[in-house]
Structure formats: structure tokens, C-alpha cells
Amino acid sequence: MSETDLSQALFPHARDAVRALRPSQIREVANAGFGLDDVLPFWFGESDRVTPPFIRNAASEALAAGATFYTHNLGIAPLRAALAGYVSTLHGATAVDHVAVTSAGVNALMLAAQLVVGAGDRVVEVTPLWPNLVEIPKILGAHVETVALDYGPRGWTLDLERLLTALTPATKLLMLNSPNNPTGWVMTRDEQRTVLDHCRRNGIWVIADEVYERLYYAGHEHGVAPSFLDLASRDERVICVNSFSKAWLMTGWRLGWIVAPAQLMDDLGKLIEYNTSCAPAFVQQAGLAALQQGEAFTQQLVGELKASRDHLVRALSALPEVDVKAPAGAMYLFFSLPGAAAGSLDLCKALVRDARIGLAPGSAFGPEGEGFVRWCYACDTARLDEGVARLRRFLEGRWAAERA
Numbered sequence: 001m002s003e004t005d006l007s008q009a010l011f012p013h014a015r016d017a018v019r020a021l022r023p024s025q026i027r028e029v030a031n032a033g034f035g036l037d038d039v040l041p042f043w044f045g046e047s048d049r050v051t052p053p054f055i056r057n058a059a060s061e062a063l064a065a066g067a068t069f070y071t072h073n074l075g076i077a078p079l080r081a082a083l084a085g086y087v088s089t090l091h092g093a094t095a096v097d098h099v100a101v102t103s104a105g106v107n108a109l110m111l112a113a114q115l116v117v118g119a120g121d122r123v124v125e126v127t128p129l130w131p132n133l134v135e136i137p138k139i140l141g142a143h144v145e146t147v148a149l150d151y152g153p154r155g156w157t158l159d160l161e162r163l164l165t166a167l168t169p170a171t172k173l174l175m176l177n178s179p180n181n182p183t184g185w186v187m188t189r190d191e192q193r194t195v196l197d198h199c200r201r202n203g204i205w206v207i208a209d210e211v212y213e214r215l216y217y218a219g220h221e222h223g224v225a226p227s228f229l230d231l232a233s234r235d236e237r238v239i240c241v242n243s244f245s246k247a248w249l250m251t252g253w254r255l256g257w258i259v260a261p262a263q264l265m266d267d268l269g270k271l272i273e274y275n276t277s278c279a280p281a282f283v284q285q286a287g288l289a290a291l292q293q294g295e296a297f298t299q300q301l302v303g304e305l306k307a308s309r310d311h312l313v314r315a316l317s318a319l320p321e322v323d324v325k326a327p328a329g330a331m332y333l334f335f336s337l338p339g340a341a342a343g344s345l346d347l348c349k350a351l352v353r354d355a356r357i358g359l360a361p362g363s364a365f366g367p368e369g370e371g372f373v374r375w376c377y378a379c380d381t382a383r384l385d386e387g388v389a390r391l392r393r394f395l396e397g398r399w400a401a402e403r404a
């Protein structure tokens, strides 16, 4: 081995699969705003409001009572029971032995992926998509194929045939997020039925990321989006991932859950042991309060988010050359802006620098997202209005410069 080869071999670096992961472009834009205290941040997927008091109080009380110890890998018994009840109400009978508590939705996604995929496996995903879903299987050495949504007069839609064609018998897993971040697209019940039947026939696992299921504005069918749990038996190859982050404004608490076949629970318990061992005890108590006392809060939140969505769609539609449609779910508008086609990352950095407005670049959600930007509207309408006013001034400045 030459001296150069030797120094390369000794040079500390992570596995190739890790080094190949894409860094978050949302972070890249946010970093451009670091130190600027007058930027309006619409880039991350969280509300500007703190978690409601009844949840914070439950955590304080649990801490005061000494809930500072490890818990069972799958979560404390009362929380698992409450989750089983909650899921049963929304999606039909679900026993406790199908439910596990996780350290938020992203950890649930990693655990679910660790349960079923390994090196060389083929995973199919529908994009544009929150990058974590795309990168997680890659960490495990899997190969991800994407099927792009189409954007047209009806907003974001799925070409179902294209998805079914991609779901070959050689596919190990479909990892699907609906309601979708960033587009707000929601898979219909009929589409879910067709996809599930196809996956059953071909022995393909489904991991359904349904963390936005309560943020659903079309029809208010039990206040919840169509779910794979409505169609699948609890013992087939379907794993559902969920989170306390969105429906109860608990992003910083890191609490989520998994609904999966009971046959997987022993293995899931082992994976939880070797990842985090358990979610923090006092945070689990806070989750219990969210489930026991939070339904009215969530329903009110959804009403407010819907109003914010409509408000922002109206305001943005009044801008020339801005094409925006109201999606059925989640808490984002994913729309095209003049200048975004030439590079949404550069445009978003310019928006931070010159207009003090923080949006997420569409390219962060895969090549299919290029030309678009994502705006999280989970904030009060005055802030949305100020954001739109800044965007208008920015675009007018650009047009004036182009004309000059």
C-alpha cells in the first residue's frame, strides 16, 4: 500500500452509505438566515405556538413525581393502552400488542425500516417527499426508486399505474407518506385499496407514514385522512408510523408510535432497546395527557390550520405569476414561484438575504420538487400577511430589475 493509500485508509470517515446521504437543503437555507433575527421562518414543519398547557403540565407533574427512569422498550402500559384506544376509534379495533411507543415519528420510521429492509433491498417511494423517508432506507444499504407525483390543474396527483408498475415482485417495501410533506397530497381510499391489494399479491411490505393524518381538510371524514389501517388487517405486512408532533404541537418532545403486526413486537422491542431503549418517561406521560384530554384541541387546531391555508392561498394567488392550489392535507403549500425553476435553493437563499423570508426549497424534496418552494402556514394570519407582503416586494424588485 502506498503512503497516500495508507493515509486515505487511516483517515477517519463514515461508511460510504452515510457519506452519500444528502445534507438537508432546508437546513442550508436556514443556516443562511442564522444570526438574522428579522427573518420570518416558514421553512420548518412546525407551528409557531407552544404545546398546549394541559400537556406541558402533565410532563411537569410527572417530573415532580419522579418519572425519570427507563421504561419498558415498547412504552408505558397506560400510554400503549391509550394509543390502542385512539387508533381503534379512528381506524377500527387495534389491540395493545400491536402498538409501540417510539422517540418521535422519525425514529419510528427508522425502526420500521430496520425491521424489514436490509442491504440491497429495493424500496419504492412517491415523491416529492420529506427527505428523511428517502434517506433512511439508504442508511440501511437499500436502493430507493421514486415515482413522481404530477402537478397540474388539480394540484398534485398520482399516476397510479406508474406506481403499480414500479412495485415489481422484486420490491421489498413501499414507503409512503400521506398526507404528504411537502405537497399536501392525500392518497384516496380507492388508491390505497388498489395499492394494498397489489402489495399483498406481490409480497411487498408497506410502511405508511401517517403523521399528518389528523391535518386533513377534505370532507372531515371522522377528522382523519384515509389510512392503510382502515383497510389492512393488523396482522399483515403493513406498519403504520405516527407522531405526537403535529396534531398536538409536540415537535420538541420527540414522541411517536408504531402500529404493526403483534408478531413483530419482540423484534421491534430489541431494535428500540439498541436505538434509544425507550422514550423518556415524563414525555410519555405528556403523550398520555394529549390522548386523554386533547381531542377538542386537535379539532380546533385543524380548523385554524384550514383557515390559515385558505388565507395564504388567497393572498398568494393575488401575486402575479404565482401558481398555488389548496391541498387536502398536512400544513404546507408547495407552489411555483417566478425564478424557482432556475434553482429553488438559490432563490430561497436570496429570499432570506434580500426579503427576510424563510421558505424551504423544492429541490430539498427531490429533483421532482425543483421549481417549487414550500411554505409552512402553521402560524397566525398577520405573520402570513407580512410574509406575502415581503414576497411581493421581492418579486416586484426582481421584475423592475429585469425591465431596467
Ligand SMILES: Cc1ncc(COP(=O)(O)O)c(C=O)c1O
Residues within 6 Å of the ligand: 045, 104, 105, 106, 107, 130, 177, 180, 181, 209, 211, 242, 243, 244, 245, 251, 255, 256
Ligand atoms: C412526513 C413526515 N414524517 C415524519 C415526520 C417526523 O416527525 P417527528 O419526528 O417530529 O415525529 C415528519 C416531520 O416533519 C414528516 O414531515
